[in-house]
Amino acid sequence: MPELRKDPILGRWIIISKERRKRPTDFPVEDFGGSGGFCPLCPGNEVFTPPEVFSFRDENSVKDESGWGVRVVPNKYPALVIEGELIKEGEGLYDKMSGIGAHEVIIETPNHDENFADFPLEHIALVFKAYKERILDLEKDHRFQYVMVFKNHGRAAGASLEHSHSQLIALPILPRMIVSEISGAQSHFDYKERCIFCDIIHQEIKLEERVVCQNDEFIAITPFAPRTPFEMWVLPKKHASAYYSMDDQEIDALAEVFSEALRRLCACIENVPYNFVLHTGPLRSKALEHYHWHFEIVPKLTSIAGFEWGSGFYINPLPPEEAATYLRQALDPKK
Amino acid sequence: MPELRKDPILGRWIIISKERRKRPTDFPVEDFGGSGGFCPLCPGNEVFTPPEVFSFRDENSVKDESGWGVRVVPNKYPALVIEGELIKEGEGLYDKMSGIGAHEVIIETPNHDENFADFPLEHIALVFKAYKERILDLEKDHRFQYVMVFKNHGRAAGASLEHSHSQLIALPILPRMIVSEISGAQSHFDYKERCIFCDIIHQEIKLEERVVCQNDEFIAITPFAPRTPFEMWVLPKKHASAYYSMDDQEIDALAEVFSEALRRLCACIENVPYNFVLHTGPLRSKALEHYHWHFEIVPKLTSIAGFEWGSGFYINPLPPEEAATYLRQALDPKK
Numbered sequence: 001m002p003e004l005r006k007d008p009i010l011g012r013w014i015i016i017s018k019e020r021r022k023r024p025t026d027f028p029v030e031d032f033g034g035s036g037g038f039c040p041l042c043p044g045n046e047v048f049t050p051p052e053v054f055s056f057r058d059e060n061s062v063k064d065e066s067g068w069g070v071r072v073v074p075n076k077y078p079a080l081v082i083e084g085e086l087i088k089e090g091e092g093l094y095d096k097m098s099g100i101g102a103h104e105v106i107i108e109t110p111n112h113d114e115n116f117a118d119f120p121l122e123h124i125a126l127v128f129k130a131y132k133e134r135i136l137d138l139e140k141d142h143r144f145q146y147v148m149v150f151k152n153h154g155r156a157a158g159a160s161l162e163h164s165h166s167q168l169i170a171l172p173i174l175p176r177m178i179v180s181e182i183s184g185a186q187s188h189f190d191y192k193e194r195c196i197f198c199d200i201i202h203q204e205i206k207l208e209e210r211v212v213c214q215n216d217e218f219i220a221i222t223p224f225a226p227r228t229p230f231e232m233w234v235l236p237k238k239h240a241s242a243y244y245s246m247d248d249q250e251i252d253a254l255a256e257v258f259s260e261a262l263r264r265l266c267a268c269i270e271n272v273p274y275n276f277v278l279h280t281g282p283l284r285s286k287a288l289e290h291y292h293w294h295f296e297i298v299p300k301l302t303s304i305a306g307f308e309w310g311s312g313f314y315i316n317p318l319p320p321e322e323a324a325t326y327l328r329q330a331l332d333p334k335k
Numbered sequence: 336m337p338e339l340r341k342d343p344i345l346g347r348w349i350i351i352s353k354e355r356r357k358r359p360t361d362f363p364v365e366d367f368g369g370s371g372g373f374c375p376l377c378p379g380n381e382v383f384t385p386p387e388v389f390s391f392r393d394e395n396s397v398k399d400e401s402g403w404g405v406r407v408v409p410n411k412y413p414a415l416v417i418e419g420e421l422i423k424e425g426e427g428l429y430d431k432m433s434g435i436g437a438h439e440v441i442i443e444t445p446n447h448d449e450n451f452a453d454f455p456l457e458h459i460a461l462v463f464k465a466y467k468e469r470i471l472d473l474e475k476d477h478r479f480q481y482v483m484v485f486k487n488h489g490r491a492a493g494a495s496l497e498h499s500h501s502q503l504i505a506l507p508i509l510p511r512m513i514v515s516e517i518s519g520a521q522s523h524f525d526y527k528e529r530c531i532f533c534d535i536i537h538q539e540i541k542l543e544e545r546v547v548c549q550n551d552e553f554i555a556i557t558p559f560a561p562r563t564p565f566e567m568w569v570l571p572k573k574h575a576s577a578y579y580s581m582d583d584q585e586i587d588a589l590a591e592v593f594s595e596a597l598r599r600l601c602a603c604i605e606n607v608p609y610n611f612v613l614h615t616g617p618l619r620s621k622a623l624e625h626y627h628w629h630f631e632i633v634p635k636l637t638s639i640a641g642f643e644w645g646s647g648f649y650i651n652p653l654p655p656e657e658a659a660t661y662l663r664q665a666l667d668p669k670k
Contacts, residue, residue, distance in 0.1 A: 005560040009519040009531055010512075014560040015650045079650045088400040092538045094559045095529070177345075184344040196344055196428070203427045224429045225340040314409075315350045315414045319338075 002099025154273025423555025489608025
């Protein structure tokens with residue numbers, strides 16, 4: 001069983017995932033299934049993944065066979081495991097917890113060579129709907145406090161399989177980043193009685209210089225203090241703390257802005273590796289006035305080296321105002 | 336002039352370093368001077384670096400010429416600049432600050448092909464003494480609150496030059512990681528009236544399972560909640576909050592343990608890329624009862640992908656107890 005361990009000084013949680021354990025000499029090499037090789041995520045190979053927990057598939061098709069558009073399966077090499085009791089223990093000074101959680105793979109398309117950025121809008125919406133359905137289902141399990149949804153695209157961004165997919169991890173704790181975000185947003189709310197993300201959106205719409213694209217419901221911006229060149233955030237304009245509170249029409253609107261932002265990024269930098277991560281409220285939290293769900297898209301361009309490790313801050317060579325200009329001009333040179 | 340920008344939600348500072356600005360298409364490729372090419376850090380090429388600010392050199396040798404053992408020069412492409420006034424400004428919701436700071440390169444050896452882990456002990460001690468001298472000098476500049484010292488070894492760990500070197504950055508703010516560390520340590524101290532690092536050292540010495548090596552003055556351990564396989568911390572056994580409070584004899588003792596820990600790491604994984612970062616108290620802070628300076632050595636083995644980005648926590652496939660066993664056995668199979 002994996003183990004969650006807390007750094008006693010920082011309160012930072014680490015997953016020690018013995019299931020993924022390797023001998024020391026195994027580390028440097030990672031597999032990356034080329035398009036010529038065997039792909040366990042392709043249609044026809046369903047038997048090589050654990051049984052699916054969710055799918056959007058053709059009416060007459062059968063579970064764990066082909067005919068699906070989006071398919072969600074447990075990760076074959078999970079960082080956390082679903083079975084077992086959540087046990088919290090001390091060890092002298094230290095705190096640990098059994099590594100209970102869900103670790104699932106969202107196979108975003110049956111087409112091995114299709115990139116997320118090139119999906120038709122309806123298909124991107126389908127992926128976003130799958131995220132929603134899985135979070136709603138995992139919320140019923142009271143051992144979990146948070147579901148993290150993220151995508152690694154490209155080897156440099158940590159993808160170990162080429163076939164387009166994202167992942168989710170249901171956690172028995174609140175990740176530190178969300179705790180920090182919520183507590184920062186709470187301070188602002190206590191002082192101003194306004195959501196800081198709503199304030200940011202209003203200011204960005206007024207200033208225009210960091211806006212990448214928008215429609216009536218969503219906006220994509222380069223944030224004021226981005227960690228990397230071309231970092232982007234996609235936020236709902238209307239205040240909402242939970243991703244899964246979106247209805248179908250809102251998901252379509254999200255797909256439109258998200259897809260455009262990503263296509264602009266890919267037009268700026270060919271084959272750009274990137275991560276995106278959903279930031280949403282804790283499970284079973286009521287609608288929070290001070291927190292605002294959003295996606296953060298972080299291209300993997302500059303190496304995250306010593307300086308970042310020690311400091312928790314980043315050197316970024318590209319001001320976000322210039323990044324936004326490049327992104328706006330990428331598909332439309334007039335802007 | 337570079338700019339420091341604060342994320343309004345997290346309080347995370349980012350350096351926007353326009354001096355390092357590139358066009359979008361420039362990002363994916365980074366230079367890595369091979370041993371066959373020209374090296375600006377080699378003896379005889381002193382004219383290709385900015386003038387040295389410190390060196391240990393032969394008695395009869397001349398500044399900015401060969402004859403040095405360790406040489407410190409300003410970074411030619413600095414993330415922060417030394418000249419100018421520290422100006423703090425708001426921009427609507429946002430906070431920013433002029434990017435005043437020092438960014439220096441510690442050229443650790445005149446020998447292009449020699450690795451830090453293979454230096455004689457006296458030479459490692461010389462590098463550590465250079466760190467001390469530079470921090471003491473930069474402390475006199477009241478614009479700076481912190482000096483961060485770090486090393487990137489190997490391309491995967493962010494090194495852009497092959498010739499062995501470390502870097503330091505003097506900052507006008509306290510980095511978030513140090514703020515979090517000090518505040519975590521302060522909570523422990525308030526409750527127990529003991530330094531949490533001293534408590535950790537006592538517990539680790541008693542348990543033995545995570546000890547890599549030690550002498551009378553220093554200890555190297557794998558921490559209880561390590562971010563990556565083979566992460567190691569090197570700590571003074573006697574409580575001290577400031578790195579530069581070490582005398583020459585203590586620096587020699589540090590060099591012994593640090594070098595052994597690193598040689599054990601390199602024996603476990605050939606050509607391992609790694610970062611190490613000095614964690615020390617803020618400049619001009621008095622001796623702090625609750626903070627304890629140390630080095631963190633972080634091998635770069637698993638990719639830092641989506642999961643880490645969003646959560647601030649890490650999946651590590653190797654328990655630190657096993658890592659410590661491998662490390663102890665690496666140079667001495669009996670242990």
